[in-house]
Amino acid sequence: MAHALFISHGSPLEALDHSKSALAWQALASRLPRPTRILIVSAHWTASPLRLTASKAPETIHDFYGFPAPLYDIRYPAPGEPELAHDIAEHLNACEFEAQVDARRGLDHGMWAPLRHLYPEADISTVGLSINARKRPEWHYRLGQQLAGALDEETLLISSGSVTHNLADIRGSDPTIAAYVEAFQDWISSHLQTRQDDELMHYRDLAPDAQRAHPSDEHLLPLFVTLGAADASAPERFNPVVADTALAMDAYLFTRTAGTPSLQRSA
Template sequence: METKPLPSLFLSHGSPMMALEDSPTARFLDALGTSLPRPRAVVVASAHFMAREPTVTSNLAPETIHDFGGFPRPLYEIQYPAHGAPVLAGEIASRLIQAGFDARVDDRTGIDHGTWVPLRRMYPGADVPVVALSVNPSQSATWHYQLGRALAPLREDGVLVIGSGGYSHNLRELDWQNGDAPLYPWVEAFTDALSAKLLAGDLQGALDWLALPEARRNHPSTEHLYPLYIALGAGGPDAVATRLHHAVQMGGMAMDAFAFGQAA
């Protein structure tokens, strides 16, 4: 029987406290790991791993990086001891170089919370090898889409490609006193418009995100948005988008998740 390729995923990772706390998104990720075919490895493009040129981690035992401040001590005690995948990292770098990117491997950098927080919910046993891929906020959505396109063949070989960011990410306007605050109208305007482009298969409309309502208010910086386009590209040409999850935290943090490359 022919094995169906894995989808690529975009996940909104939210606060690092999702590693410890219950929430609709945490429960979604708990179930997601068991609902997908088990991958042989995971590649995560995280909003918190930024580099000028595409950088792929090749550390066999990547450090769990606690790249945040002001949270309870138990969060800093969490370790996610997944193995790396140096051979796969080299293959990814080669694919990116063949696609015209000045890619490199990095055998020192560990995995940040944009990687280990969602993976800890999906694969709590830390028993799936992990490779991290950087983003570059100074580049464009199209650049990141093309980066993802170079990774699309990995899905045929049992590798799960994940973009980990935030569907909206304006920390200054969150309601920090009310985690259950309703969705702000300006967040709804942007996320509804972007979702419509993705679900309709309107690639150019999705790439032209700055033309969407309230775009800059939702993403004053781009590092949490661009992982979406890596996942979109990794879905392959004419990828079908499926929304897997919709939630909001603190009024302004949309926690949507999408799959690309699978039948709707």
């Protein structure tokens, strides 16, 4: 069975902490079949055209500032898989999506922070994929549909973003959860469980306090990539907690249909 996963990656500090989220990611990985390769989509990489990492040894990108020094010492030395990056780019270019490979780009913290807990040995071939923040949720949903046809059952698709993401509402010293966060979190969950995909793609018009939950779209767009790649069944929800007063940390595990034999890669 092939899988697709959406993770709310939270603060870069999740890479260091033994937090509820870190423990939940570790437990989630222990339940999954070990993948041969990973394609991970990050909210922290937006590009037009789409880009895929194509280095054999992608660097660990510390794309943040003002955090404790040990965070900058972390390396996640997962091998890359340029052949997979080229195959996916070729597949997407044959569809409606322009895509390019990038041999210099490494893995940003939206990728390596959760991967460090999911697969701490960093021994699974990993390719990163950008989003395009100028495009709407529907476009990313169609992107997910096309990716599903390019990935075999040995490849785990992970999209990394956040169910809520308003950094202006983070209050590190105040444990009180912002009132709108749980309402938005519950709306997303209920619509995923009933697979109301069209309403989800119009969340800005329909969800409570959508503008405050997401002043901009980029951290929710990866969810639509996974949603488009998934089959029609309801996902399993993990880690429905809120970190730093305003970051809903939910993760969702979907099943998906593997790609056609002509696109499947040998292990």
